[in-house]
Amino acid sequence: MKKTIINHGANLVILPTTQFKTLHIAVDFSTSVDPKHISARTLVSYLAGVSSARYKTQQQVAQKTIDLYGAHYQTDVFRIGQTHHVRFTLQVPAPTYIMGGKQLLTEAFDFLSEMIFNPLVDNHAFNERVFANEQQSLMNELASVKDDKSRYSMAKLREITYDKPGMCVSASGNEEAVANLNPSDVYQTYQNMINEDTMNIVVLGDINQQQIISLLQKWPIGPHQAKEDKEPFYRQVPRVQLREVVEHKAAINQAMLTMAYQINVEPFDDQRFAVMVMNALLGGTPLSKLFMNVREKESLAYSIYSRWQHDTGFLTIAAGLDAAKVRQTDMMIQEQIKAIQEGDFDNQTVDAIKMSLISDYLSQRDSPSSQMEVAFSRLLTRRETSEQEWIDRVRSVTADDIQNAAQKMSLQSRYILLPEV
């Protein structure tokens, strides 16, 4: 992957391809997670999503994306381990497929530059009218997390799993913090983001490298941005004592059972491939033990899965189930883990799971956003595993490796949401 530095500040990766009928630009600002700033950064992403000095209202932004042939403009926040990201993305149809689309590339870069670098500001503070709207809108969004019992349960599990305050908050912050923000604080947060964050840019489509570089050289990117590069990976010292919370909530029918296990493997240890296969075997695929035994054989839970988070070293399990069956399901989940620890699984299933992991991996090449995600991940971690190496590593995982990986699992926290009786 070839990296270019723009204006001594931003890392740029260009991915030329004619595979797709679209053109994509994504700009990522990342910094260490600081719980004090998460909510403000999220609000920045909301504000930049609907306004700029030139496009003062959401209406004008919407009109502009219509004029860009139905462009998808989006701002997002998320976290990878201990880094927090504000990301701007713009997708437009590839100029080849539209009539009169010659200027589209230039216009797309100008529009994105405007939205990122030219916010709607009065006297060193975000415009009050837009601020009030977006603050409310973000508070509504955060409040509605409670309406979705899976999201809510995962947020609660996060709170009790991590020791570091920054790791406990969701990437979007919290309602109370958002309520206390004001237009000038948030503008300061924006300034810090623009001037101090690591800035990475990925562009994908039927494009010419030189043209993209010259378009980006017009962007007002300062020379100081790469000053501090943060590693996203986070690892926590394992806890001896299990943390458990049981909560009752009115007006839900089904219970949620969620658990977080730590697997003590360093981020770039080769064992990560074994952990990945082990997770797929436990609950990451339809061939997995949780799916086949807990759901299909015993009908205990309609939705059940496990997820391995490479960035934090945690494996989480979540199940939506009948409230009367929580204990039984929990026991059965423990039995599945024990079975893998003891080597009670067949080679045929493991081979199938490896094939499906490899198929998923290759399928990512058919999605522009997945390709871009891979490029970002390489920029952020400064590591690159080639396609062939990745496939070979997955193939070479042995039954012993899987058993070993499962033996490293240590239950750290359990959160149960039950209907009120």
Next chain:
Amino acid sequence: MKTKHYLKLKEDVITETLDNGLSIVMVPKSNYHKTFAVLTTAYGALDQEFAIDDAQPIKIPAGTAHFLEHKLFEKENEDAFAKFGELGADANAFTNAYQTSYLFSTTQNLIPAITHLLDFVQTPYFSKQTVEKEQGIIGQEIQMYDDDPNWALYMGLLNTLYPDSSIAKDIAGTRETIATITPELLYAIHSAFYQPTQLTLQIVGHFNPKEILAVVKENQVKKSLKLSKLTRFSEKLLPTKEQQAERYFNVSRPKVAFGIRLDQNQVVGIEAAKRILIADILNDLLFGEQTDWYQNLYSHGIIDTEFETAFDIIKDYQYVSFFAETEDYEILTQEIQSQIDNYQNVLKNQQNAFESLQRATVGEGIQKLNSLESMALQGDDVLFGTNLFDKIELLQDLTFDDILVTADKIYRNATLQRFVLHK
């Protein structure tokens, strides 16, 4: 094999109907790694009654199409779903109001996966024991949807628009209705709605069309599948009872849905596909983010980015819908009503706005063509016989006059109905 070239979009669609009636639609994409295949029958949750070879009509309990979808995966000695996994393919299935589809995607073992798809869908195995077990799992699934406020909102609106009709019933049915399903009923439905004449196989992605066609032909020739005459009965729709309805739910803010039911002007085929495209642009002109109407409500906090409009034609059902999250739903009701009452004025001199929306909609259509899944599933193939490429071409041919004519059909004398999910 017939090939249709979509020159501007640089896409080819190859179609073929086999001697036994099975339809095949192929879109080769040689620069992709993956292949996506779907086998679909035009049988969904709306079908309530059918007859085979002029015999006595048979009633279908609510939730049966979806139940059958689940059950087809379970065979006497194997699990069809797991077998896809063994091939390294990623399989799934879904049932909606008007279709049931079985699908997989893969980068390897394509031929065995395609024959497996055909075999498992065309070889039913139902027993008393497996049917009873499924009643348990689906019971869980129904419960899961019961906790989903967006689903409750949508169902609430449909119940207000179409009281007691099959579209207002959960696709999964209820615990009571699925309890009446028997293996005999499932076999009867399978032989009616899954005979080759009712099935379409779509394949999109990296493959060789000739090779695939030969494999599918060989597979079908080996099977002796009985053909019979299928009669479908369309539903008699009851008139609307109430203009407003409500329900209490576990939500942090009220969710509200509005609908306008259209009983006149039943349309089918390309005309229906076109009407949906026109209505979507029309709704954008009246209620889109770029309108003063939207801006005014957004800046007063009456709507937020959750606000959306839709227009659907599903067999005999044709309706406009609006969804929002707001405390101020009384004001929103008045605002929607007044925009509807005023549609002729709002649309005056909107020719330019129409043209830019048309360009944008075409652009959005082109952007959908990256995804093999969208190409196979987001067209109106089952309902109206139009794929995603046809839709882009139809869009390019629309005129502002189409908008004005359709506006009269939809909004002249329209009755707005409302459903609120209270906190």
